[in-house]
Amino acid sequence: MQKQETLTKNQKIILDLIEKSDQPLKAYSILFDVKKKGINAPLQVYRALNKLVKIGKIHKIESRNAFIACKNSKCQIAKATVFSICESCEDVTEIHDHKLSEHLRDFKDNKGMKYNKYNLEFFGLCKKCV
Amino acid sequence: MQKQETLTKNQKIILDLIEKSDQPLKAYSILFDVKKKGINAPLQVYRALNKLVKIGKIHKIESRNAFIACKNSKCQIAKATVFSICESCEDVTEIHDHKLSEHLRDFKDNKGMKYNKYNLEFFGLCKKCV
DNA sequence: TTAATTATGTTATATTATTACACAGCGTTA
DNA sequence: TAACGCTGTGTAATAATATAACATAATTAA
Numbered sequence: 001m002q003k004q005e006t007l008t009k010n011q012k013i014i015l016d017l018i019e020k021s022d023q024p025l026k027a028y029s030i031l032f033d034v035k036k037k038g039i040n041a042p043l044q045v046y047r048a049l050n051k052l053v054k055i056g057k058i059h060k061i062e063s064r065n066a067f068i069a070c071k072n073s074k075c076q077i078a079k080a081t082v083f084s085i086c087e088s089c090e091d092v093t094e095i096h097d098h099k100l101s102e103h104l105r106d107f108k109d110n111k112g113m114k115y116n117k118y119n120l121e122f123f124g125l126c127k128k129c130v
Numbered sequence: 131m132q133k134q135e136t137l138t139k140n141q142k143i144i145l146d147l148i149e150k151s152d153q154p155l156k157a158y159s160i161l162f163d164v165k166k167k168g169i170n171a172p173l174q175v176y177r178a179l180n181k182l183v184k185i186g187k188i189h190k191i192e193s194r195n196a197f198i199a200c201k202n203s204k205c206q207i208a209k210a211t212v213f214s215i216c217e218s219c220e221d222v223t224e225i226h227d228h229k230l231s232e233h234l235r236d237f238k239d240n241k242g243m244k245y246n247k248y249n250l251e252f253f254g255l256c257k258k259c260v
Numbered sequence: 261t262t263a264a265t266t267a268t269g270t271t272a273t274a275t276t277a278t279t280a281c282a283c284a285g286c287g288t289t290a
Numbered sequence: 291t292a293a294c295g296c297t298g299t300g301t302a303a304t305a306a307t308a309t310a311a312c313a314t315a316a317t318t319a320a
Contacts, residue, residue, distance in 0.1 A: 173268095
């Protein structure tokens, strides 16, 4: 049984904001939005973001430097993320594909490296933008 | 037959430097190193990097904001990259695994999105660091 | 040989992220 | 209960990453 994390005030404020958006948010846009709630400095935002990433509540879209909520309630997948990104409208969707996950989880390279995490980003054009 | 790109002076200088390193280099460390060759400004470095990424001579390691040379002479894989990253020593290796590439190339999500590119980063501990 | 495209050099600035310091709250444990 | 470790807070300063805007030159295509 995984310990249920209790979030602090700052962490809750920032998680709420990210969960309300279905698209990734950037750190400084988050900062702008939470100033009215008393969060004034970048570091306060980054600290909360780092924690939320760590516990799997949000994911970082590395190629965009932005953060999106994890829709998977179980959050075991914090360490195994797959996203699709539209290069035109920048729409980002988290992908859960059992077969793909299995394939990635089971992947072994020829160097004997032990993987505990991966991040996969697919790029293309979404239906609307084709 | 793919057109063989002719690189400009700046592009060559920067590609040379990156190819001499077997590990990813960061933009400002590149800038520092090429100052003696007359490249003085970040933008000159970023412009060359962007071009080299575009033509597949180098890849960006998104989670590290760093650039590594593509070892694959054919460079068709600029748009389909897989890396392993050691979270302890930060060693980065490009992975070419036929089965994995096939799987990723053929991946279809359930939203009808057309992918033309992907980037996969595996994280863990390399043999030395385990 | 004009026009379009791509690259250059430079200055300034925007964006993303961390260091450093002082201190507060909480649970453990001795 | 006092000392300790751990995690979080608030603030200021600054580091690291990346792009905008402008003028100009070189290269390629029509």
